[in-house]
Amino acid sequence: MKRLFVLLAGLIMAPLSAHAAWPDGTLFTAPFGPGGTWNLYKTVSTPMTWVDAEAAAERSVDPLGKTGKPGHLVCIGSAAENMFVRQKVDGGCIWMGLTDSEKRGGKEAHDNPKGGWRWLTGEPITYAAWRSMEPNDAGTGEDAVAMESAGRWGDWPDGSNGFAEWRHSSMIEWETRSAEPVAGAIKIERVLPEKWAVDFSKREPIGGEGPWSVVSVLELNTMSIWNVVKDLQQRMEIHGNFMRMERMNYHIEHGSFFAGGWVEIKDNPQFPMRTNLCAALHVAKVKLEKPGTWSINVHADDYFAVRFPGHKWKSVSGLGGIDPLDPETMYFECESGDGNAIGVIDLPAGESTVEVMLANRLHDGMIQVLAAPGDHTMDGSTDQWRVMGHKAAGDLAWPGVSSKGWTVIRKDLPAGAKPMDLLKDGMTLPESAPAVTAEGVEKINYTDSDGASEPKFPNPSELPGDKPGSQNQFVVMAQAELVIPRDGLYHIGICSDNRAALRIADQQWLRFVRDNSYKGKIEGDTIHTEDADTIGNYGMLFSEVELKKGAYTIEVFYMNRDVPCTLSVFGAPAGYAPRLLAKDGGKIEPDIDGMPLVMPVASK
Structure with missing residues (x-):
C-alpha cells in the first residue's frame, strides 16, 4: 500500500479545567455500600506512594467510632462513586484500592483491563473507567491504579520493591454499611432539586424560538455540581436570562472546539452563556404516540444532569451515572472536554417533561443531547441518534x-x-x-x-x-x-x-x-x-x-x-x-x- 503521510509536526492541546476539591481530612458519608448503605470516606491530599497510602489507610480506625474497623483505599463500584471520589479529593491523580499485585490477591494483568485486577476488599469489579491507553504496564511494577483526568483510570508503579515511587493523593473508605447517613460526616445530597424555582409557563422569554425553554445564570460557584445547582436554583428567578432554543446541540463560545459530541455541532444558536462559571437549565416537553424504551445520548463540557420527572433511568453507561439519591437523574460532574453518558429509560405515551442542566467551569463548553429508540449502551450502537425534535429531511446518502x-x-x-x-x-x-x-x-x-x-x-x-x-x-x-x-x-x-x-x-x-x-x-x-x-x-x-x-x-x-x-x-x-x-x-x-x-x- 502507498505510504499514507509524513511524520507529525506539532500537536493540538486542549485546556484542562482547574480541579477544585475539599480540604485534607474532610469526612463524607455516601450511599455506595452494598444495597445502597452509607459508608464513611476521608480525603487525603498528602501525596504518597500507593503502598504507603494503603498502609496509612489500614492504620486508620474509623474516626467516628462506628465500626472499630480499619479503613482501606477507596474501592469503586459505580460511576456515581467514581465521580464522587474525583470531585472530593485534591490532587491530579488519586489512588484507589485496585491492584494486580500477587501480594494483594491479584494476578499480573499486564495491559489487559479485564485481567487479574482485584479490589482490596475482594468485592466484584462491577464498574471500570480505564483511559483508552490504559492499563499499559509501562516499564515494570505498574501494579496500582489511580484515577486521572475526567475520572479515567490508569495503572502506576505502587512504590514497592524499588519501583518508581509515584506519589498521589488518595481517599480512605470505611465499610460502615449504615442504613442511614453516618452522623458527624458531610452527607452528599441529591444532584437536582425536587422542584425548580421557576415555572417557565409563567415567564416570557427575552428572545429566541423553539421547543426548549431556557434560563441561564452567569458567575456561579462551580466547585461541584451541587454548588452549581444550588446557586442556579437560588438566583435564576432574579438574575436569570430567559429565552427559547431550537435544539440541544450547541457551543457556549463560537470557535474551533471539536472534541465533544457524536455528531457535528453547527449553526450555533445565539445563547446567553459565556466561558467560565455559568450554568443553564433547559426544559422541553416530549410527546410520544406510544410507550417505549428510549436511549438518551449526552456529550457535554463540563457538568450536566438530565431528568424526566416521574420516570427512573433503567441504566446509564459512559462516564456519567445515576444519582444514588434520585434514580430519575443521570449526571456527570468531572472536568472533561467530552463528558458523556447514555441513559436508557421507559417513557409513556403522551407528554413527558425533560430537564437538561449544563454547567461550565472553565474555558469553552458545549452540550449535545441525542435520542434513539431502543436500548443502547455505546455511541456506535445505532446510526439512529438524532437531535431531539429533528424532522426527517428526505433521504440520506450513506457511504x-x-x-x-x-x-x-x-x-x-x-x-x-x-x-x-x-x-x-x-x-x-x-x-x-x-x-x-x-x-x-x-x-x-x-x-x-x-x-x-x-x-x-x-x-x-x-x-x-x-x-x-x-x-x-x-x-x-x-x-x-x-x-x-x-x-x-x-x-x-x-x-x-x-x-x-x-x-x-x-x-x-x-x-x-x-x-x-x-x-x-x-x-x-x-x-x-x-x-x-x-x-x-x-x-x-x-x-x-x-x-x-x-x-x-x-x-x-x-x-x-x-x-x-x-x-x-x-x-x-x-x-x-x-x-x-x-x-x-x-x-x-x-x-x-x-x-x-x-x-x-x-x-x-
Whole structure:
C-alpha cells in the first residue's frame, strides 16, 4: 500500500479545567455500600506512594467510632462513586484500592483491563473507567491504579520493591454499611432539586424560538455540581436570562472546539452563556404516540444532569451515572472536554417533561443531547441518534465499501528488531516482517481479544492473526474501495486507542468535526494522530470531505505500541451519527424523525 503521510509536526492541546476539591481530612458519608448503605470516606491530599497510602489507610480506625474497623483505599463500584471520589479529593491523580499485585490477591494483568485486577476488599469489579491507553504496564511494577483526568483510570508503579515511587493523593473508605447517613460526616445530597424555582409557563422569554425553554445564570460557584445547582436554583428567578432554543446541540463560545459530541455541532444558536462559571437549565416537553424504551445520548463540557420527572433511568453507561439519591437523574460532574453518558429509560405515551442542566467551569463548553429508540449502551450502537425534535429531511446518502470488502494485513515486529514508537516506525517495517492477510473483510471494527480498549461500536472482531493474551508491537493496514452514492459532504472517521491514520486517495479533507485525541493533524488527503492526549478519552478523528458520486481508494494504518487495542472506521452523510463503513455499503436510505418535542404555547 502507498505510504499514507509524513511524520507529525506539532500537536493540538486542549485546556484542562482547574480541579477544585475539599480540604485534607474532610469526612463524607455516601450511599455506595452494598444495597445502597452509607459508608464513611476521608480525603487525603498528602501525596504518597500507593503502598504507603494503603498502609496509612489500614492504620486508620474509623474516626467516628462506628465500626472499630480499619479503613482501606477507596474501592469503586459505580460511576456515581467514581465521580464522587474525583470531585472530593485534591490532587491530579488519586489512588484507589485496585491492584494486580500477587501480594494483594491479584494476578499480573499486564495491559489487559479485564485481567487479574482485584479490589482490596475482594468485592466484584462491577464498574471500570480505564483511559483508552490504559492499563499499559509501562516499564515494570505498574501494579496500582489511580484515577486521572475526567475520572479515567490508569495503572502506576505502587512504590514497592524499588519501583518508581509515584506519589498521589488518595481517599480512605470505611465499610460502615449504615442504613442511614453516618452522623458527624458531610452527607452528599441529591444532584437536582425536587422542584425548580421557576415555572417557565409563567415567564416570557427575552428572545429566541423553539421547543426548549431556557434560563441561564452567569458567575456561579462551580466547585461541584451541587454548588452549581444550588446557586442556579437560588438566583435564576432574579438574575436569570430567559429565552427559547431550537435544539440541544450547541457551543457556549463560537470557535474551533471539536472534541465533544457524536455528531457535528453547527449553526450555533445565539445563547446567553459565556466561558467560565455559568450554568443553564433547559426544559422541553416530549410527546410520544406510544410507550417505549428510549436511549438518551449526552456529550457535554463540563457538568450536566438530565431528568424526566416521574420516570427512573433503567441504566446509564459512559462516564456519567445515576444519582444514588434520585434514580430519575443521570449526571456527570468531572472536568472533561467530552463528558458523556447514555441513559436508557421507559417513557409513556403522551407528554413527558425533560430537564437538561449544563454547567461550565472553565474555558469553552458545549452540550449535545441525542435520542434513539431502543436500548443502547455505546455511541456506535445505532446510526439512529438524532437531535431531539429533528424532522426527517428526505433521504440520506450513506457511504460504505464495495462488495470486495476490506483487505487487512497485520504485521508483527520481527524478532530482534528495535521496538516501534511512532507511526513512521510501523511504516518502515520490512516486507519480511511476520504477516497475516485477510481478504473480503466486512468492516473494520477490531479489538485484541485480551487487551481490548474502549470500543465505540458493538461486537468487535478479533484482529487477524490474534493469539491468546494481549499483544503489542504490531501494525494493521487496511484498504478498500469507498463507495459514495451521491455528490455531497461526508464525515469519515477512525477511532483507535493509539497511533492511527486514514487516507482517501487524492481527496482533500476540509476540517475536523471531532478530535478526541486533541492531537489530530490534517495533511492533504490524510488525517492522523500519534496518540491521544492524557485528557483525551481515546483517539477519534472524524473529519469532513466533499466527494462526488463514485468509488475511491480508502486506506487505514494503525500501530499498536504497548497499550490495549481498538480500531474502527466509520462514516455518515454530514451532520448525522456514523455507521461502520461496511461491505456492500454506499446506500441511499430515508431519514427518520428524532424524539418529538412540543412547541410551547406563548406565555401570557
